[in-house]
Every structure is written in C-alpha cells, then in structure tokens.
Amino acid sequence: MDNDELSRTVKVVRSWLMEARDNVLRQIDSRLKVATKSSRSDLVTNIDRSNEQFIVNKIREFDSKAKILGEEGFGDQVTNSDGRVWIVDPIDGTMNFVKQRNHFAMMISLYINGDGVLGFIMDVMNNELLYGGPDFGVFLNSNQMTKANNLKLKDGLIGLSGPMVIHNDFNMQEIANTSLGMRVYGSAGIDMIAVLKGELVGYISYLKPWDFGAGRILAETIGLKITTIDGHQLGVLSSEPVLLATENAHHDILTIVKK
Numbered sequence: 330m331d332n333d334e335l336s337r338t339v340k341v342v343r344s345w346l347m348e349a350r351d352n353v354l355r356q357i358d359s360r361l362k363v364a365t366k367s368s369r370s371d372l373v374t375n376i377d378r379s380n381e382q383f384i385v386n387k388i389r390e391f392d393s394k395a396k397i398l399g400e401e402g403f404g405d406q407v408t409n410s411d412g413r414v415w416i417v418d419p420i421d422g423t424m425n426f427v428k429q430r431n432h433f434a435m436m437i438s439l440y441i442n443g444d445g446v447l448g449f450i451m452d453v454m455n456n457e458l459l460y461g462g463p464d465f466g467v468f469l470n471s472n473q474m475t476k477a478n479n480l481k482l483k484d485g486l487i488g489l490s491g492p493m494v495i496h497n498d499f500n501m502q503e504i505a506n507t508s509l510g511m512r513v514y515g516s517a518g519i520d521m522i523a524v525l526k527g528e529l530v531g532y533i534s535y536l537k538p539w540d541f542g543a544g545r546i547l548a549e550t551i552g553l554k555i556t557t558i559d560g561h562q563l564g565v566l567s568s569e570p571v572l573l574a575t576e577n578a579h580h581d582i583l584t585i586v587k588k
C-alpha cells in the first residue's frame with residue numbers, strides 16, 4: 330500500500346471508531362440484552378452485535394472486495410488469509426463491559442496476503458486510540474510512539490489470563506512470581522495497550538484472531554515480540570495461547586514455560 334493509501338485508510342478507520350465510540354457511549358446506561366455463548370462467562374450483548382454490524386457495513390462501503398472476519402459473525406466465512414482481510418472485535422472485554430461499563434476495547438486490523446498492514450485498538454472509556462503499522466509507525470491518539478523499553482520479566486508487571494493462572498497452565502504461577510506482580514485486566518485489547526505503553530512487560534492469554542490481530546501489528550512495529558506460548562509464529566487465523574512481551578521478558582518467559 331502506498332503512503333497516500335495508508336494515510337487515507339488510517340483516517341477513515343479512525344473516523345469509524347470515533348463514530349462507533351459515540352454509538353456505544355450513547356447507550357452505555359441503557360439496559361443491555363445479554364446472551365451467553367459457549368459458557369456462562371462467554372457473553373455477547375446487543376451492542377457487540379450492533380457495533381460489529383456498523384463496522385462491517387463501513388468496511389464493505391470502503392473496501393468492497395475484501396474479506397471480513399468478525400467475532401460475532403456479521404462478516405464472511407474466512408478460511409484463508411489470501412488477499413485483503415479485515416478482522417473485527419466489536420467489543421473486546423464483553424464481561425467488563427457488562428459488569429463494569431469500563432475497561433473494554435474495540436479492535437480492527439487489516440492484513441494483506443497474511444502480512445499485517447494496519448492495526449487499531451481503542452480503549453473506549455479512556456478515549457485512547459492506538460493505531461498504525463510497519464509502514465506508518467504507531468500512534469497513541471496523535472503522538473507517535475517510540476520503540477518499547479526492553480525490560481526483563483523480573484523488572485516489570487505481567488498481564489495474565491485469570492483461568493491460566495488458576496490452572497497453572499504453562500507454569501503461569503512461576504511466571505507471575507518471577508515478575509514484580511501480575512495484573513488480570515480481562516480485555517486483550519486493554520492488556521495489549523498496557524504492554525504497548527510500557528505499563529506491562531508482557532501479556533499471556535488464549536486468544537482468537539480478533540483478539541490479537543490488531544495488537545500483533547502494533548507490537549511488532551515497536552519492537553515487541555508476539556508468538557505462541559512456546560515461541561512459534563502466530564497464524565493470522567489461528568486460535569492459540571499467545572505470548573506478547575518485550576524481547577527480554579519474552580526470552581525469560583519461554584525459559585520458564587519450557588522447564
């Protein structure tokens with residue numbers, strides 16, 4: 330994509346997210362229609378759905394030939410990463426949204442033939458938007474972000490998934506113990522923003538393509554490492570236990586995982 334097209338795309342996606350944010354805020358005090366999916370903690374609301382429908386409509390108007398992978402099913406059946414693929418998580422951290430009306434995100438990313446081009450994560454209640462990609466740089470609202478500080482695991486806080494800590498998957502308790510402390514925020518988007526801003530040295534969770542699609546592009550652009558929990562490359566469409574961290578913390582965590 331040339332620079333003009335990148336700038337144009339960033340501008341238009343930012344405007345969708347701003348409008349989507351206004352739509353969510355307008356309904357924030359309304360009674361939500363909440364349904365469960367795979368389990369009692371796997372929720373979807375009328376706003377997850379209307380937000381995805383809104384974003385998918387915008388993408389279709391802007392980029393009619395692209396494929397769209399949306400968590401709530403308003404996009405296409407995407408079976409491979411050929412061509413232009415947009416990935417949408419309309420509300421990330423639905424449980425937080427339902428129980429706290431806070432600490433949730435909206436995420437959009439664009440991949441072309443499997444390469445990450447642009448990622449967008451919006452922390453709705455803090456009005457923080459992180460966006461960009463390898464040929465654009467990474468911005469927090471209007472400020473360009475610099476390369477991530479390469480802290481070790483023992484020198485920082487780590488964001489973890491609650492269930493992984495409870496079940497001690499992949500030696501998670503030793504990872505938490507080695508760090509300065511663990512945090513469980515309950516939204517991959519909010520956790521990834523914290524890693525991108527240097528508030529956390531890393532984040533580990535089981536994730537789906539819409540949970541890590543945007544964060545992966547932003548993270549790699551500012552020199553963070555994102556792989557499967559055992560250090561392998563992530564597929565665009567795969568669901569995996571994901572490890573995002575500074576290069577040093579990534580190395581420290583892999584050593585503990587492989588013990």
Ligand code: IPD
Nearest residue numbers: 420421422423515516517534535
């Ligand atoms: C979930 C959140 C959660 C993470 C789960 C995700 P959702 O996304 O990001 O923090 O641990 O794996 O599925 O369903 O609220 O969009």
Ligand code: CA
Nearest residue numbers: 371372400423
């Ligand atoms: Ca969900």
Ligand code: CA
Nearest residue numbers: 418421422540
């Ligand atoms: Ca999600």
Ligand code: CA
Nearest residue numbers: 400418420421
């Ligand atoms: Ca979601």
